[in-house]
Amino acid sequence: MIGLFTAAEIRAAEARLLAALPDGALMQRAATGLATVCLRLLGRSYGARVTLLVGAGNNGGDALFAGARLASRGTQVTAALLAPERAHEAGLTAFRRAGGRVVAPEAAGPALERADLVLDGITGIGGSGGLRPDAAALVDRAAAGPALMVAVDVPSGVDADTGAVDGAAFAATHTVTFGAVKPGLVVGQGRGHAGEVHLIGIGLDEHLPAPAAWQLTDADAAARLPLPDADDDKYTQGVVGIVAGSATYPGAGVLCTGAALRTRPGLVRYAGTAADGVRAAWPEAIVTDGRPGDAGRVQAWVVGPGMGTDDDARSVLAEVLATDLPVLADADALTMLAREPDLARNRPAPTVLTPHDREFARFGYGPGSDRIGAARRLAADLGAVVLLKGEATVVADPGGTAFVNATGTPWLATAGTGDVLSGITGALLATGLPAVEAAAVAAHVHGRAGQVAAARGPLIAGDLVRHLPEAISRVRGVRPDRLPDSGA
Numbered sequence: 001m002i003g004l005f006t007a008a009e010i011r012a013a014e015a016r017l018l019a020a021l022p023d024g025a026l027m028q029r030a031a032t033g034l035a036t037v038c039l040r041l042l043g044r045s046y047g048a049r050v051t052l053l054v055g056a057g058n059n060g061g062d063a064l065f066a067g068a069r070l071a072s073r074g075t076q077v078t079a080a081l082l083a084p085e086r087a088h089e090a091g092l093t094a095f096r097r098a099g100g101r102v103v104a105p106e107a108a109g110p111a112l113e114r115a116d117l118v119l120d121g122i123t124g125i126g127g128s129g130g131l132r133p134d135a136a137a138l139v140d141r142a143a144a145g146p147a148l149m150v151a152v153d154v155p156s157g158v159d160a161d162t163g164a165v166d167g168a169a170f171a172a173t174h175t176v177t178f179g180a181v182k183p184g185l186v187v188g189q190g191r192g193h194a195g196e197v198h199l200i201g202i203g204l205d206e207h208l209p210a211p212a213a214w215q216l217t218d219a220d221a222a223a224r225l226p227l228p229d230a231d232d233d234k235y236t237q238g239v240v241g242i243v244a245g246s247a248t249y250p251g252a253g254v255l256c257t258g259a260a261l262r263t264r265p266g267l268v269r270y271a272g273t274a275a276d277g278v279r280a281a282w283p284e285a286i287v288t289d290g291r292p293g294d295a296g297r298v299q300a301w302v303v304g305p306g307m308g309t310d311d312d313a314r315s316v317l318a319e320v321l322a323t324d325l326p327v328l329a330d331a332d333a334l335t336m337l338a339r340e341p342d343l344a345r346n347r348p349a350p351t352v353l354t355p356h357d358r359e360f361a362r363f364g365y366g367p368g369s370d371r372i373g374a375a376r377r378l379a380a381d382l383g384a385v386v387l388l389k390g391e392a393t394v395v396a397d398p399g400g401t402a403f404v405n406a407t408g409t410p411w412l413a414t415a416g417t418g419d420v421l422s423g424i425t426g427a428l429l430a431t432g433l434p435a436v437e438a439a440a441v442a443a444h445v446h447g448r449a450g451q452v453a454a455a456r457g458p459l460i461a462g463d464l465v466r467h468l469p470e471a472i473s474r475v476r477g478v479r480p481d482r483l484p485d486s487g488a
């Protein structure tokens, strides 16, 4: 798993490390890694043109030292200094000595137009609030040019902890970040501004605390998707019950049941008024048009998508929540829970809520620009796991543990994809995975399914269900040309 660390956590770790190192050693580690990534991206050093945007802090120092390394290898490097009198002194000396050229921000136009690569060293973890006007103007000018855009540590204008952007921010194609990945590089607007993130180790690891936020890799997700073993039968893999869709709109029930079947096909039960549609689409499911209590034994419930919000729906929701089983509540169930949150509050078994922004807002919490913070607050308030959907879906549990999803595609923003996510999550909850992990793994697999489906063109929710087996195989690292049971 990739730990995500706030600026305060990184500063505290840095302070401990700095005390044990000679002056400037840490910045040299950062600048060496930064220059190496730049050279790789440029593909050459001699004859290339690089322009640095330099603020008055250590972030500017990193840029100047990296610029010095590039200049000493024959790269033409120009530094636009936002605050010449406060620029990092040792960095500036090294930069000039290596042959770097210094210009005022107002005179940076030609250097930005000609640059192959722009290095943004205006602010890193020391930045706060929206970029000041002179910095914002420089960032806008850089964006108009043709260069590769590389951010030092954090794109300037992006809040390192939350990913919030207030006004202008450097739109990087690559971010070279030091010591640890910051949440703001992978969540909210910051995710779109960071581009590809390159992590440079500077020796911080042993000084960092246990992370409160994580990103899963394919291997992490795969480790939580156990394969059936020889002793398993259809009951022991985890049975999930689905309450979704209606007689008039069976679609949500069909998608949700299909996704559960394709995730963990041991046994899926369906109870509700979309029974005919679900039965026709999925003969593999055990279907009743009765109430949840008529469905037979399950290990987890999914309730909500397309079920309506009338009195019948409310009583079915209450019945499911009154069980001592894990419950995933989505869509119409969230609308009802926002009115009556006590139905879900502090159940004896895990509850997972999967709102998008509008559903989230009905609980009275924003979500605003701090998406991890918002998900944590609602989770703590309700004693439930909250999965806040977005370009980077966030999952938080009541104790504050959070996951930011790394997979997905904008093509997923289409009708019915949420029903599929509910089905995947429910199937994983039924396996007994801790609820926060079930939700995080489900988001990961759902995003991969979106990527697999989108590779073939615009996707609809049914494509996700069809491509789930391939997505799960990819997460597991199974090559499509090898049979999983061939011992390959």
Ligand SMILES: NC(=O)C1=CN([C@@H]2O[C@H](COP(=O)(O)OP(=O)(O)OC[C@H]3O[C@@H](n4cnc5c(N)ncnc54)[C@H](O)[C@@H]3O)[C@@H](O)[C@H]2O)[C@@H](O)CC1
Residues within 6 Å of the ligand: 014, 018, 026, 027, 030, 031, 055, 056, 057, 058, 059, 060, 062, 122, 123, 124, 125, 126, 127, 128, 129, 130, 131, 132, 135, 152, 153, 154, 178, 202
């Ligand atoms: N502490 C260390 O030893 C190390 C720090 N490193 C670098 O140092 C950075 C942190 O350095 P600092 O603490 O000096 O802070 P930064 O350099 O990130 O930012 C501080 C500077 O930005 C200006 N600033 C703040 N908000 C602004 C805004 N909204 N608009 C325009 N300017 C703004 C401040 O006036 C100050 O000049 C890290 O991000 C990383 O790049 C690395 O070199 C690794 C080692």
Ligand SMILES: [K+]
Residues within 6 Å of the ligand: 059, 120, 121, 122, 123, 124, 151, 152, 153, 154, 155, 156
């Ligand atoms: K920066």
